Amino acid sequence: MTIPTNKESGLGMSKIAIINGKLADPTGDAPLPGTVLIEGDWIVAAGDVAVPDDAQSVDAGGLVVAPGLIDLGVFATDKPAFHFGGITRAALMPDQRAPLDEVGLIRQATRAGKPDFWVHPIAAATRGLLGQEMAEMGLMQMAGAKAVGTGRQWIADSGVMLRVLSYASGLGLTVIAHAEDSGLTAKAVATSGETATRLGLPHAPACAEALAIARDIMLVRETGAAIHFRLVTTKAGFDLIRAAKAEGLKVTCGISPAYLFLNDQAATDFRTFARLSPPLRDERDRQASLAAVADGTVDVITSSHDPRGPEDKRLPFADASPGMAGAETLLALSLNLVRDGHVSMGRLMTLLSANPARILGVDAGSFAAGSAADLIFVDSDAPWIVDRAKMAASADNTPFDRVPVQGRARRVMKGGMFL
Amino acid sequence: MPDIFIPDATPELTGRALFPHRHLLSIADLKPWEIRFLLDEAEHWAQANKGQARKHDGRLAGMTQINAFFENSTRTLLSFEIAGKRLGADVVNMAAATSSVKKGETLIDTAMTLNAMAADVIVIRHASSGAVRLIADKVDCPVLNAGDGWHQHPTQALLDALTIRRRKGSFAGLVVAICGDVLHSRVARSNMLCLAALGAQVRAVAPPTLLPPEVEMLGATPFTRMDEGLDGADVVMMLRLQNERMDGAFIPSPREYHALYGLTPERLALAKPDALVMHPGPMNRGVEISSSVADHPERSAITEQVAMGVAVRMACLDVLTRSARGVEGWA
Numbered sequence: 001m002t003i004p005t006n007k008e009s010g011l012g013m014s015k016i017a018i019i020n021g022k023l024a025d026p027t028g029d030a031p032l033p034g035t036v037l038i039e040g041d042w043i044v045a046a047g048d049v050a051v052p053d054d055a056q057s058v059d060a061g062g063l064v065v066a067p068g069l070i071d072l073g074v075f076a077t078d079k080p081a082f083h084f085g086g087i088t089r090a091a092l093m094p095d096q097r098a099p100l101d102e103v104g105l106i107r108q109a110t111r112a113g114k115p116d117f118w119v120h121p122i123a124a125a126t127r128g129l130l131g132q133e134m135a136e137m138g139l140m141q142m143a144g145a146k147a148v149g150t151g152r153q154w155i156a157d158s159g160v161m162l163r164v165l166s167y168a169s170g171l172g173l174t175v176i177a178h179a180e181d182s183g184l185t186a187k188a189v190a191t192s193g194e195t196a197t198r199l200g201l202p203h204a205p206a207c208a209e210a211l212a213i214a215r216d217i218m219l220v221r222e223t224g225a226a227i228h229f230r231l232v233t234t235k236a237g238f239d240l241i242r243a244a245k246a247e248g249l250k251v252t253c254g255i256s257p258a259y260l261f262l263n264d265q266a267a268t269d270f271r272t273f274a275r276l277s278p279p280l281r282d283e284r285d286r287q288a289s290l291a292a293v294a295d296g297t298v299d300v301i302t303s304s305h306d307p308r309g310p311e312d313k314r315l316p317f318a319d320a321s322p323g324m325a326g327a328e329t330l331l332a333l334s335l336n337l338v339r340d341g342h343v344s345m346g347r348l349m350t351l352l353s354a355n356p357a358r359i360l361g362v363d364a365g366s367f368a369a370g371s372a373a374d375l376i377f378v379d380s381d382a383p384w385i386v387d388r389a390k391m392a393a394s395a396d397n398t399p400f401d402r403v404p405v406q407g408r409a410r411r412v413m414k415g416g417m418f419l
Numbered sequence: 420m421p422d423i424f425i426p427d428a429t430p431e432l433t434g435r436a437l438f439p440h441r442h443l444l445s446i447a448d449l450k451p452w453e454i455r456f457l458l459d460e461a462e463h464w465a466q467a468n469k470g471q472a473r474k475h476d477g478r479l480a481g482m483t484q485i486n487a488f489f490e491n492s493t494r495t496l497l498s499f500e501i502a503g504k505r506l507g508a509d510v511v512n513m514a515a516a517t518s519s520v521k522k523g524e525t526l527i528d529t530a531m532t533l534n535a536m537a538a539d540v541i542v543i544r545h546a547s548s549g550a551v552r553l554i555a556d557k558v559d560c561p562v563l564n565a566g567d568g569w570h571q572h573p574t575q576a577l578l579d580a581l582t583i584r585r586r587k588g589s590f591a592g593l594v595v596a597i598c599g600d601v602l603h604s605r606v607a608r609s610n611m612l613c614l615a616a617l618g619a620q621v622r623a624v625a626p627p628t629l630l631p632p633e634v635e636m637l638g639a640t641p642f643t644r645m646d647e648g649l650d651g652a653d654v655v656m657m658l659r660l661q662n663e664r665m666d667g668a669f670i671p672s673p674r675e676y677h678a679l680y681g682l683t684p685e686r687l688a689l690a691k692p693d694a695l696v697m698h699p700g701p702m703n704r705g706v707e708i709s710s711s712v713a714d715h716p717e718r719s720a721i722t723e724q725v726a727m728g729v730a731v732r733m734a735c736l737d738v739l740t741r742s743a744r745g746v747e748g749w750a
Contacts, residue, residue: 194633201568311525316549
């Protein structure tokens with residue numbers, strides 16, 4: 001027996017009115033009291049709207065109501081961590097055990113989280129992510145890929161990158177790029193500077209990032225393609241992106257909270273949980289990153305969630321895998337940006353939901369009519385302490401262990417259904 | 420350059436308070452008076468080793484010392500083995516080439532295995548920076564770092580300091596030029612911290628490609644021209660240039676390196692007339708150092724460094740096991 005979905009059956013679609021919430025609308029500034037009307041799995045109206053008689057009312061209890069977070073660039077489908085963090089959709093990086101470079105793998109990835117979590121796979125731009133031959137981007141798009149990506153690495157061959165950008169733009173897909181010149185970074189595991197020198201770690205200058213961005217911007221200018229630099233972490237990198245945006249190029253960029261709240265000194269004592277890719281930068285670049293969030297240069301904040309167990313992390317620093325489990329702390333750490341006055345609540349939701357949705361081309365991440373009914377109720381001031389021992393993620397590799405934070409997702413609605 | 424020179428005031432400490440460390444992992448962990456304490460202890464062994472034919476001292480009798488070398492070594496391994504045996508310890512060597520490390524065992528598992536064998540002190544060398552600290556956190560006995568990656572080689576710095584102190588008397592105002600591949604050198608990192616803490620004026624002399632950024636933060640003044648770096652030096656400490664780095668990656672050729680950065684008799688003349696020449700070994704004769712300099716009877720302290728190595732390692736093994744041996748004041 002098949003039960004028709006609300007949408008298919010048309011009649012009798014459940015109507016829900018979320019009342020008594022403060023709406024964190026990505027198009028606004030501070031949260032305003034309002035109502036969200038939902039039919040089936042779609043938002044039909046939000047704001048100062050009347051509650052229809054046939055709608056079931058859900059009291060938000062004065063909490064902030066926001067679009068579910070859309071995490072642009074994660075390495076694992078780790079549902080418990082995403083749900084804890086108020087993340088309802090994630091774009092999965094192609095860097096999986098088998099790189100996401102063919103149709104079957106994309107199809108499999110899109111199904112991995114349903115129904116209560118949606119994965120939007122990022123297709124590998126090149127076969128095996130080797131940076132040589134183009135992968136079947138068009139077929140993978142038909143199978144559900146929402147973007148193409150270079151993965152953790154840079155495509156060193158400029159000719160290949162030119163053709164990837166050009167071909168992807170024909171498909172209307174954004175290229176999600178890693179910005180580190182691999183000639184400079186080679187075996188580096190840290191940013192050149194005092195900490196790397198003291199610890200005796202292989203290092204590369206921070207300009208490896210700007211160098212990569214500069215080349216890719218030139219190729220974007222040549223092709224008219226859309227590019228999203230998943231993680232930009234240096235002043236020089238942001239300066240280039242600011243200029244490219246002013247020029248009208250389709251350039252966007254993201255960052256993760258680690259680069260906003262930690263600098264390279266976090267690796268002191270060889271703490272492998274602070275081994276990230278790109279590596280943590282110096283304090284000057286950290287400050288520049290905060291400024292880039294505040295002035296609108298940064299478009300996306302991502303958790304870059306990459307849970308890694310002791311077999312990957314309990315190793316000498318240079319031998320450990322890069323990455324951190326970030327899904328659970330994404331919202332709480334990002335709320336610091338509102339409390340510290342860098343961005344408004346509305347802008348934060350643009351960074352966490354609306355812009356990722358726009359880059360992936362999905363109808364979600366906003367309160368506009370026709371947007372997916374993916375919502376979270378946020379207790380934005382609730383204090384808690386990050387604790388490795390109590391994490392929902394499949395691994396405990398957070399560099400923020402024992403850090404006090406504020407803000408919790410209390411309820412999560414995915415596609416009109418509360419979890 | 421940061422003001423990290425601390426004058427010779429040693430706090431009035433005795434027993435364990437003199438050296439309150441369980442392991443010896445990095446010179447960065449040590450206060451200047453702790454370094455001086457280890458040098459004084461080593462001086463005692465240096466004299467004992469020289470004075471008599473029978474050098475055995477049984478204070479570590481019945482204790483097990485494991486030398487776990489995950490990276491090849493001849494002289495450091497031998498030096499630690501001799502040091503342990505002179506103190507009466509049962510010394511066991513584990514070489515990575517013949518161990519389960521080759522079979523894929525993780526570093527932590529290897530550490531747990533060594534620990535389960537109830538070693539009383541473990542000496543570790545590993546090719547990755549930070550690896551020794553990782554093991555030290557997992558075992559119940561003192562751990563001695565015999566070199567980890569580019570990071571630290573603390574007993575080398577101590578033996579170099581002891582050699583300099585014996586020849587020059589003190590460190591205050593002494594100009595020490597550390598020359599060569601500073602970037603990849605744990606010996607350089609340990610020595611810069613150690614000598615700066617003891618009051619020397621340290622110079623890091625290297626081609627720009629082999630000079631780590633912000634080396635000033637480790638207490639050294641950078642020089643990229645050998646002649647300027649050597650000018651007026653009291654001690655010239657040469658570093659080994661690894662063969663695999665000579666092929667155009669960091670320097671164009673060994674020949675060019677010798678011409679620009681090799682310690683020749685002519686270049687040594689730029690240093691003070693009584694400047695001491697040191698090298699941690701093994702030397703690349705004709706590359707970083709000329710044979711006539713290396714073998715100079717008065718100037719070269721290279722074989723003396725080896726002798727001091729045994730004394731320093733005896734001192735470290737003795738001090739680190741005092742707590743376990745129940746030495747009065749060290750419990």
